[in-house]
Amino acid sequence: MPAPNRRKNRVWTVVTVLFFLGPAMFGFGTKFYELVQVFRGDASGAFAVTPIVNYLLAGCGFLLLFGWAAKNGMFRDIEQPKFLMLENENRLDAVERSAAPHA
Amino acid sequence: MNAPEMESSSAIGPESAADLERLVERKLVLWYYFAALTYLIVSMLGGLLMALQLIQCNELQGIELLSPGRWRMLHTNAIAYGFLANAFLGTLHWAIPRLTMRPVLSKPLSYLIFAAWQIVVVSTAVGILLGQAQAVEWGETPVWIDPVALLGLLLVAVNFMAPIAGAKGPMYVSLWYFMAAFVWTFLTYAMGNFIPQYVVCGTNAGAIAGLFIHDLVGLFVTPLGWGLMYYFVPILLKKPIWSHGLSLVGFWGLAFFYPLQGIHHFLYTPIPMFLQYGAVISTIAVEFVVATVIVNFFGTLYGSGRAVVTNLPIRWFYTGMILYFVTCFQCALQVTLTFQQLIHFTDWVVGHAHLVMFGVFSQWLLGIMTYLIPRLTGKEWYSRTLCEWHYWLSATSIVVMFLDLTMAGLFQGWSWSSMQYWDHSTQVSQPFWIVRVFAGLAMFSGQIVFIYNIYRTLSGPRTAPATGLQPATA
Ligand code: HEM
Numbered sequence A: 001m002p003a004p005n006r007r008k009n010r011v012w013t014v015v016t017v018l019f020f021l022g023p024a025m026f027g028f029g030t031k032f033y034e035l036v037q038v039f040r041g042d043a044s045g046a047f048a049v050t051p052i053v054n055y056l057l058a059g060c061g062f063l064l065l066f067g068w069a070a071k072n073g074m075f076r077d078i079e080q081p082k083f084l085m086l087e088n089e090n091r092l093d094a095v096e097r098s099a100a101p102h103a
Numbered sequence B: 001m002n003a004p005e006m007e008s009s010s011a012i013g014p015e016s017a018a019d020l021e022r023l024v025e026r027k028l029v030l031w032y033y034f035a036a037l038t039y040l041i042v043s044m045l046g047g048l049l050m051a052l053q054l055i056q057c058n059e060l061q062g063i064e065l066l067s068p069g070r071w072r073m074l075h076t077n078a079i080a081y082g083f084l085a086n087a088f089l090g091t092l093h094w095a096i097p098r099l100t101m102r103p104v105l106s107k108p109l110s111y112l113i114f115a116a117w118q119i120v121v122v123s124t125a126v127g128i129l130l131g132q133a134q135a136v137e138w139g140e141t142p143v144w145i146d147p148v149a150l151l152g153l154l155l156v157a158v159n160f161m162a163p164i165a166g167a168k169g170p171m172y173v174s175l176w177y178f179m180a181a182f183v184w185t186f187l188t189y190a191m192g193n194f195i196p197q198y199v200v201c202g203t204n205a206g207a208i209a210g211l212f213i214h215d216l217v218g219l220f221v222t223p224l225g226w227g228l229m230y231y232f233v234p235i236l237l238k239k240p241i242w243s244h245g246l247s248l249v250g251f252w253g254l255a256f257f258y259p260l261q262g263i264h265h266f267l268y269t270p271i272p273m274f275l276q277y278g279a280v281i282s283t284i285a286v287e288f289v290v291a292t293v294i295v296n297f298f299g300t301l302y303g304s305g306r307a308v309v310t311n312l313p314i315r316w317f318y319t320g321m322i323l324y325f326v327t328c329f330q331c332a333l334q335v336t337l338t339f340q341q342l343i344h345f346t347d348w349v350v351g352h353a354h355l356v357m358f359g360v361f362s363q364w365l366l367g368i369m370t371y372l373i374p375r376l377t378g379k380e381w382y383s384r385t386l387c388e389w390h391y392w393l394s395a396t397s398i399v400v401m402f403l404d405l406t407m408a409g410l411f412q413g414w415s416w417s418s419m420q421y422w423d424h425s426t427q428v429s430q431p432f433w434i435v436r437v438f439a440g441l442a443m444f445s446g447q448i449v450f451i452y453n454i455y456r457t458l459s460g461p462r463t464a465p466a467t468g469l470q471p472a473t474a
Helices: A003-041 A043-071 A080-099 B017-023 B026-054 B068-100 B107-129 B146-166 B173-199 B202-237 B244-266 B273-301 B312-334 B337-343 B347-377 B384-417 B422-459
Strands: none
Touching: A003 B273, A043 B173, A043 B202, A043 B244, A080 B017, A080 B068, A080 B173, A080 B202, A080 B244, B026 B068, B026 B107, B026 B347, B026 B422, B068 B107, B068 B146, B068 B173, B068 B202, B068 B347, B107 B146, B146 B173, B173 B202, B173 B244, B202 B244, B202 B273, B202 B312, B202 B347, B244 B273, B273 B312, B312 B337, B312 B347, B312 B384, B337 B384, B347 B384, B347 B422, B384 B422
């Protein structure tokens, strides 16, 4: 891809990410603040913490996995695996066909 | 690593029939299917008994061991852990080695897991009938079985993760789904069965139990189901999935949005409103994710639409997908507070549960069995007509049951909201409950037809190479 195009793409990616993540982070931040308030003000509100902590743990795990996958090129040639999978399947079928007793 | 440098997983693979035998343990897949179908029948008998009880036709009244409350739990547990889990495990023994070109970690371990899982399921059934159910919905497995079941799930993860971890290069979307399902199921099972039992109590435990029911469907059944569809649909249509990129959007969307949704089962409860709204918003986010998945599968079908008529497994799959869309459309309504006022605790929810569990996931698994059984046994189906009967009885009965229970739910909701006495709502429900018995009988007959067809197929001679390339069901 020519360099100016690549730069344009990068700018668009950053703008799009900010567009979605900005409000989402704001929403999340305020809700998290409310959670802390509930937790502080009312002991019985503590039960709200369990599902949230559960979610945060799972979410963090997936964020790490996502980062790892991106860094290891899992999304680089993003359509390639669908062709490979069919190729593999065809090869297995060919072996099976050649081995079948009545083939 | 750059894309061209990546070693593809097709770089290795079986060259001979013996290699192929080593790759997939066909006998075990069949054993899993037999176990699954046995529990399906047991579960359906439980459902029928419960349905008869609700129309006051219970001939077993007074026998404590066979009381309806216990049969109801047997019905749901035998479906989840007996039918769905066994059918999924069997199919994974076929799909994962073929997708990764590597066998599972250990075949003896696979057989051990098979035996251990049957012990878990049978002990659960016996425990429930003896009145030892744990007070967690869908986690009624008696407390003494929980650690064994959890160990079983851990072994399953280890056994299947080995070939997935060994595969090189960018992973196909099915493998993402499977990998996540192994981790999620283990964590979900541990959370639902141990935390409310030993760690927290009261509303706290209720919230966790709700999350558990929800996650069991969304993080165990859903990723395995979709992962298998991403594998079987392209190989049966003989063309790749429309967009692999879009399929990954579906996967990561599920990963990030699904776990927060559990609280949508608890709208109008003492759980703080901002958490309830959070669950509503993430449910809406998942609706978008679902739309991408559906678009992707119909995009794949585009140009091969006739396959839905001529290829029976494809027909099972796409029927399930349409019903999945209906289920999610229902969710979009159910997640609003206005709608909850009417349908909460009514048969609407029971209709929804049957639609997703039977209409979607069981139909996918039955379609997979329809495709794989000839390949596993080397024998074509004894009767294609019986295969068709199996499909039509199953598909029509679930649609009838779903519409019937949905209507029942609305009538019950209206009865309650108009402050009628309780018996009014049960009287109003009678016609619907009677229809449910007949729909159940039709669904049950469909499965009996399938089992008879399998029996005749197995007792027949080996046929021409049933490699699935030209399946009788195609
Ligand atoms: C012979 C066919 C069937 C009949 C007659 C039947 C009947 C019933 C009945 C009467 C209930 C209890 C409803 C209540 O408590 O009000 C129930 C619950 C349930 N059944 Fe079935 N069932 C059948 C097949 C199935 C199948 C094949 C599946 C799954 C693959 C399934 C999944 C469920 C689930 C998940 C519930 C719990 C619903 C909830 O708690 O909301 N059933 N069924």
